[in-house]
Structures are given as C-alpha cells and as structure tokens.
Amino acid sequence: MTKPVWIIDDDRSIRWVFEKALQREGIKFTSYATVAEAWAALERNMPQVVVSDIHMPGESGLELLQQLSARFPKLPVIIMTAYSDLESAVAAFQGGAFEYLPKPFDVDHAIELIRRAIDESMRVDDAAEAVPIDGVPEILGHAPAMQEVFRAIGRLSQSHTTVLITGESGTGKELVASALHRHSPRASKPFIALNTAAIPRDLLESELFGHERGAFTGAAVQRRGRFEQADGGTLFLDEIGDMPAELQTRLLRVLADGQFYRVGGHQPIKVNVRVIAATHQDLESCVKAGTFREDLYHRLNVIRLRLPALRERSEDIALLARHFLQKSSQEQGIEAKKLSEAALKYLSQFSWSGNVRQLQNVCHWLTVMAPGNNVDVSDLPPEILNANTPVSAQTNWLQALSNTADEALSRGETGIIEGLTQSFERTLINVALKHTGGRRIEAAHLLGLGRNTLTRKIQELGLEAE
Numbered sequence: 001m002t003k004p005v006w007i008i009d010d011d012r013s014i015r016w017v018f019e020k021a022l023q024r025e026g027i028k029f030t031s032y033a034t035v036a037e038a039w040a041a042l043e044r045n046m047p048q049v050v051v052s053d054i055h056m057p058g059e060s061g062l063e064l065l066q067q068l069s070a071r072f073p074k075l076p077v078i079i080m081t082a083y084s085d086l087e088s089a090v091a092a093f094q095g096g097a098f099e100y101l102p103k104p105f106d107v108d109h110a111i112e113l114i115r116r117a118i119d120e121s122m123r124v125d126d127a128a129e130a131v132p133i134d135g136v137p138e139i140l141g142h143a144p145a146m147q148e149v150f151r152a153i154g155r156l157s158q159s160h161t162t163v164l165i166t167g168e169s170g171t172g173k174e175l176v177a178s179a180l181h182r183h184s185p186r187a188s189k190p191f192i193a194l195n196t197a198a199i200p201r202d203l204l205e206s207e208l209f210g211h212e213r214g215a216f217t218g219a220a221v222q223r224r225g226r227f228e229q230a231d232g233g234t235l236f237l238d239e240i241g242d243m244p245a246e247l248q249t250r251l252l253r254v255l256a257d258g259q260f261y262r263v264g265g266h267q268p269i270k271v272n273v274r275v276i277a278a279t280h281q282d283l284e285s286c287v288k289a290g291t292f293r294e295d296l297y298h299r300l301n302v303i304r305l306r307l308p309a310l311r312e313r314s315e316d317i318a319l320l321a322r323h324f325l326q327k328s329s330q331e332q333g334i335e336a337k338k339l340s341e342a343a344l345k346y347l348s349q350f351s352w353s354g355n356v357r358q359l360q361n362v363c364h365w366l367t368v369m370a371p372g373n374n375v376d377v378s379d380l381p382p383e384i385l386n387a388n389t390p391v392s393a394q395t396n397w398l399q400a401l402s403n404t405a406d407e408a409l410s411r412g413e414t415g416i417i418e419g420l421t422q423s424f425e426r427t428l429i430n431v432a433l434k435h436t437g438g439r440r441i442e443a444a445h446l447l448g449l450g451r452n453t454l455t456r457k458i459q460e461l462g463l464e465a466e
Contacts, residue, residue, distance in 0.1 A: 004028040004047055005028065005050075006049070014053070015031040034056060051078045098120060153176065157183040162275050166278070232272055233274070252295060309352070317348045324360045329367055422461060
C-alpha cells in the first residue's frame with residue numbers, strides 16, 4: 001500500500017490510539033482533527049481508506065461521507081461515533097459507508113476493518129447516495145447485539161427483500177419493522193401492521209385480503225384488506241407462527257405472484273407489497289411439527305433478524321430506563337424521575353420476562369406512582385420487588401464456576417484452566433448450534449467467532465459425533 005489511511009477525529013486521544021495501532025501494524029497513516037483539514041490535504045494526495053468520526057465541530061463526518069461517495073465511489077469510508085443509535089448506523093450505510101464502528105471500539109477489531117477496507121479499495125464498488133435522516137432515534141442500544149441489528153437495518157435500507165424478525169415478546173419487533181420501512185425506498189407509502197394472533201380465525205382472511213359485498217353475513221359493503229392498503233409499501237405480519245394453515249397457503253400464493261382474491265371475489269387483485277414477518281416462536285420446530293408450511297417458511301426466511309432479549313443486553317437498561325422516564329414525564333407534563341444507582345443496579349439484574357415493553361411499563365408506573373423525583377429500590381413496583389429476582393444468571397454461573405475450581409484445587413489438581421475452558425467452550429458451542437438448528441455459520445456469528453475457528457473448535461472438542 002502506497003497511500004495512507006486517514007484518521008479524522010477531533011478527539012486527540014482517539015487519533016493517538018489509531019496512530020499507535022497503525023504504526024505497530026506497519027500501515028501508513030495521516031491524522032486530521034477536522035474535516036476542513038482533510039479537504040485541504042485532499043488537494044495534494046489521496047487516502048487509501050478514510051476513518052472518520054460523525055460528530056465534529058464544523059463539517060460532520062456524514063457530510064464528508066456524502067461528498068466522498070459522490071467524488072470517489074471506490075474509496076472505503078469507515079464511520080465511527082459515540083452515538084450508537086439506529087439513525088447513525090442507517091445514515092452511515094445509506095451514505096455509502098464501508099462499515100460503521102461504534103465507540104468505544106476494540107482496537108484489534110478496528111484494525112481488522114481497516115485491513116478489509118484496504119483490500120476493498122482495490123475493487124470497484126458503487127456507493128449509494130446519501131439520504132438525509134431526520135428525527136430522534138426510535139431504537140436505542142449500545143450493546144453489541146443491538147449494534148448488529150442497526151447494521152442490518154442499514155444494509156437493508158435500500159432493499160425490497162422479505163425479512164423475518166425473531167425474538168421474544170416485547171423485544172421491539174414492530175419497531176424494527178417500522179424502521180426497515182422508514183429507511184427503505186417505500187418510506188412514502190403505507191406501513192400496515194397486523195398481529196395475526198389478535199384476530200379471530202374466521203375474520204383473519206377478510207382482514208388480510210378484504211371481502212366483496214355480500215360475501216358473508218354482515219358483509220354489507222366491499223372492504224379492502226391489509227394487502228391492498230399496503231400496496232406500494234410494507235405489510236408487517238406479527239406473530240406469523242399463529243397463522244392458520246389455510247391462510248398460510250393463501251399467503252404463500254401472494255408472496256409468489258403478488259396476486260390474490262378478496263373473500264367472495266372473482267377478479268384477481270395485483271399488489272406490490274414488501275412483507276416483513278415476525279414471531280416469538282421457533283418456526284423450524286413448527287415446520288417439523290407440521291403446524292407451519294415449510295415452503296412458506298423458506299419464502300419468509302430470506303433475511304432473518306434476531307432481536308436480543310433485554311437480559312442479553314443489560315448494559316442498555318439504564319439508557320432505556322432514562323429514555324422511557326423522560327418520555328413518560330413529557331406525556332404527563334411533569335418533571336422526569338431519576339433512578340438512584342442502587343435502583344439502576346437492581347433493574348439491570350432483573351430478568352425482564354416482558355423485555356423492553358415491560359421496562360417501559362415500569363417506567364410509566366414510576367412516573368405516576370413513585371412518591372418523589374428520586375427513585376430508589378424501595379420505590380420500584382411490587383411485582384419487581386416481590387419477584388424471585390433480581391436474578392443474575394451471570395452471577396449464578398460464575399459462582400458455580402468458582403465452586404468447581406475451588407473443589408478441584410482442594411483435591412490437589414493442577415492445570416485446571418484447560419479442562420474448564422474446554423467445558424466452557426463445549427457448552428457455548430452446543431447451545432449456539434442448538435439455537436441455530438445446527439447451522440454453523442449462523443452459530444459462529446452468534447458466538448463472535450469466524451467460521452473456520454468454530455469448525456476447528458468443534459473438531460478439537462470432539463463435538464462432531466455429538
């Protein structure tokens with residue numbers, strides 16, 4: 001490589017970290033504190049890769065990204081930001097960013113991204129035009145699992161692909177579906193949401209496809225169904241796993257050719273609708289049990305997004321709680337309540353079976369019911385205080401590990417770390433493979449491993465037979 005990597009960030013410490021890491025790797029670099037400095041240097045030479053912060057005094061990283069994408073579409077730009085929200089991720093990817101790097105970041109991971117970007121800069125890659133993003137973030141989260149969701153929404157922002165969203169109830173599946181629509185080319189068209197589990201079976205067909213006048217008792221007028229209402233836009237089908245078998249067949253036909261008949265109708269109706277489906281169920285198990293059509297499953301499962309449970313992203317609980325308390329206070333027209341450190345710790349260790357929705361309800365309860373503006377543990381709702389929680393699975397398994405190590409050392413055993421590490425890895429890999437139905441690439445992604453690394457570990461741990 002003859003051209004340098006450009007680091008653009010007004011934070012001197014961030015520049016220093018990159019400089020030392022790139023120097024160690026033998027990668028040429030140049031650092032700039034502002035976008036203006038970088039533009040001035042561009043008159044003299046070209047970078048191989050640009051790594052830029054979003055929020056800086058003067059011109060922003062996104063403005064830089066937009067102009068670079070227009071002038072130098074082959075130049076990879078890595079956007080980094082301390083504001084780890086959906087809007088930043090989508091704006092970065094829509095602007096043509098090579099990758100989105102939330103702060104704080106792992107230095108080795110950042111260097112790996114830069115090396116990939118260097119390789120990419122040798123290839124022709126058309127960059128997308130930047131699309132301005134307005135409004136406040138509709139989905140919040142700093143946890144790595146949520147950053148993966150943000151990245152996926154960003155990559156899908158210019159796509160019409162069918163998406164299947166999985167996750168427990170209350171994890172925000174409709175929010176993600178709405179975000180996919182809002183950042184898509186269909187954003188100006190309708191977003192129609194339907195919970196298939198909430199509609200009686202005998203009314204669901206009419207709800208989806210509409211009916212003609214006189215089609216059944218009570219059908220006094222013609223009615224357009226949700227597919228017609230969503231024409232040109234997006235139809236979100238929540239709890240798709242509960243859809244009756246006969247309607248699964250009709251849905252499959254619409255997905256295949258975009259045509260359907262109203263109930264009682266004889267003329268085919270053609271629509272252009274992007275379907276986003278969601279479920280808390282394991283659809284693979286439903287297929288095996290014969291309650292969900294396999295061909296429909298494969299039609300829906302083009303791109304899958306898994307939303308993490310709130311207990312899997314406990315580092316986001318404080319952020320979400322403050323956001324919901326602020327939102328509730330604005331709705332009630334009162335001063336926002338503040339959680340004590342003890343209350344935040346308690347909530348962060350709670351199991352949250354209802355996930356983000358349950359946390360939002362608790363924050364609304366606190367806004368209305370907590371006696372003062374400062375909320376302590378004793379002010380939390382009774383169902384939170386009286387539950388058999390706070391349960392910290394992390395504390396439980398760490399204590400069990402501690403006990404196992406203590407017993408082994410008491411017996412005079414040595415070199416115990418190798419055996420315990422193998423048991424730890426074997427357990428995680430088995431659970432991940434079970435979760436993905438044996439799909440190794442997906443399991444490797446969930447574990448944060450490379451595919452080859454996972455295959456090697458499976459062989460080393462003797463998991464092939466299992």
